[in-house]
Structure formats: C-alpha cells, structure tokens
Amino acid sequence: MTTITFNPDLNNSRTHNPFSFRRWLHTLALGFLSIVLSHIPVDATERVYFNYDALGFSLSVDSLETFAVEGKINKELSFYIPVVSKEDQALFRKALLKKEDINHIQLYRFFHTPMGEDIIDRFGDLNQI
Numbered sequence: 001m002t003t004i005t006f007n008p009d010l011n012n013s014r015t016h017n018p019f020s021f022r023r024w025l026h027t028l029a030l031g032f033l034s035i036v037l038s039h040i041p042v043d044a045t046e047r048v049y050f051n052y053d054a055l056g057f058s059l060s061v062d063s064l065e066t067f068a069v070e071g072k073i074n075k076e077l078s079f080y081i082p083v084v085s086k087e088d089q090a091l092f093r094k095a096l097l098k099k100e101d102i103n104h105i106q107l108y109r110f111f112h113t114p115m116g117e118d119i120i121d122r123f124g125d126l127n128q129i
Contacts, residue, residue, distance in 0.1 A: 068096035 047058045063076040071093065073081050081089060110116045 064096060068093050 046062075047060055048064060049056060049058045057080075059076060059080075063074050066072050066074060067077055067081075084092070111120060
C-alpha cells in the first residue's frame with residue numbers, strides 16, 4: 001500500500017512571501033479595478049411607464065419634474081392633464097415632490113420575498129434596453 005503525505009515547505013519563500021512582487025501586482029490591479037469600476041457613470045431611467053390593464057403610456061422624467069417643481073405643463077403632459085381636475089393636479093404635484101423615509105431593512109426583506117422578486121423581475125422587463 002502506498003501512502004502519500006502532504007508536507008508543505010513553510011520555509012519556501014516563493015509560496016509564503018507576503019511581500020512578493022506577484023502579490024503586490026495582484027493587489028495593485030484589484031485596487032485599480034475597484035477605483036475604475038466605482039466611477040463608471042450609470043444611466044438613470046428617463047421615462048416612467050404607467051400601465052392600467054391593456055392601456056399604457058409613458059412620460060419623461062423631465063416633464064414630470066418640471067410639472068412637480070414649477071407647475072408648468074409641457075407638450076408631453078398637455079394630452080393627459082386637461083382631463084384631471086385642479087385639485088387632483090395639486091395632489092399629483094404633491095405626491096411627486098413628497099420624500100418618504102424608508103426603512104431599508106424592511107425594504108430589503110420585502111424584495112427577498114416571492115412577491116418582491118416578482119416585482120423586480122417585472123421592473124427589469126420594463127427597463128430592458
């Protein structure tokens with residue numbers, strides 16, 4: 001019967017040198033890569049899609065922001081806003097400007113449920129390029 005034993009040479013400077021050039025180069029490359037990847041710009045969503053049964057339409061974020069902040073109705077919104085009362089327009093502007101404090105832990109837990117994952121999947125389908 002043959003017995004194979006593994007006995008690493010702890011005195012071997014090639015395998016256990018924490019100051020080796022290869023380890024230094026590897027660390028430098030990972031550091032550089034993390035800096036480069038953290039500064040890549042990300043495009044935000046430019047349109048918001050509204051769906052109601054079979055009907056659906058989209059509005060640009062810029063037109064919604066202009067309406068919310070300034071109250072101006074541009075060409076894109078002019079088709080939808082006239083059918084809405086002044087009171088509802090004011091409520092819509094208020095809703096667009098409202099900031100919500102969100103419990104990040106609850107949000108994390110929700111999106112890790114089957115329903116939350118389904119919402120993420122559907123949102124991903126809408127935002128595909």
